[in-house]
Ligand SMILES: Nc1ncnc2c1ncn2[C@@H]1O[C@H](COP(=O)(O)OP(=O)(O)OP(=O)(O)O)[C@@H](O)[C@H]1O
């Protein structure tokens with residue numbers, strides 16, 4: 001993969017990379033389209049990375065519809081797909097991990113200990129294997145994007161990180177590979193995530209800047225969820241708590257609907 005990438009770069013072509021865990025949907029394809037619009041060539045990776053799942057999470061049941069994924073990527077004119085096995089990424093004796101920057105400690109980092117250590121490590125490995133000019137990440141995984149941006153800055157990685165907008169279903173549900181776990185009833189409840197963010201945005205637009213009031217309104221929209229991990233409004237860059245929205249802020253939510261854990265966010 002490195003030779004493939006470098007050979008093309010030495011001919012003056014730019015290469016983009018879209019890291020995914022597969023089970024592709026329009027959200028992923030939007031990253032590929034963005035990649036192809038900015039770079040001459042675009043590579044996707046499909047790898048369900050075991051080190052970012054905690055014991056008891058959905059690693060074994062994570063969907064792996066590989067033929068369909070490859071068909072979808074072919075349809076977008078992808079130039080290459082990197083499909084490593086666990087043994088290729090983590091051969092016997094593997095033992096070096098990337099330490100997560102402070103922006104990854106709260107929220108997802110608190111709810112899913114070791115998750116971001118797995119993400120930073122595997123994304124760093126992808127960047128070594130495929131030294132792309134640009135990498136395309138969705139804002140749906142907002143904190144992941146911030147963590148990867150910090151890692152790239154801190155470790156002098158030459159790949160530019162390009163954030164991409166969240167793609168939603170017609171009714172507002174953020175597209176996610178995990179949506180396919182939802183029953184019809186659960187899918188209705190899952191809509192409360194995007195609704196809670198819309199409520200916070202509307203309140204903010206009408207002049208309510210007190211974070212406690214915004215968070216309370218978000219929580220009251222989320223009562224049908226099986227378990228709420230967090231519903232917060234924080235500084236959009238540092239993800240530090242704020243008391244009033246007097247800077248660029250982001251509302252973030254993570255909740256379990258049945259056995260499915262979903263996340264969503266919206267810039268305020
Ligand atoms: N709805 C979406 N809009 C834009 N980008 C997305 C969307 N969903 C996922 N992505 C991005 O696609 C990339 C790969 O994500 P991943 O394969 O985990 O997909 P996912 O649908 O978020 O799956 P999961 O259910 O595991 O969260 C990430 O950069 C992620 O932010």
Ligand SMILES: CC(C)(CO)[C@@H](O)C(=O)[O-]
Nearest residue numbers: 019020021049119122141
């Ligand atoms: C970036 C990523 C592909 C690393 O495994 C994963 O966390 C994801 O799909 O967002």
Ligand code: BAL
Nearest residue numbers: 021052053115141144
């Ligand atoms: N989209 C982030 C990958 C994960 O949930 O493990």
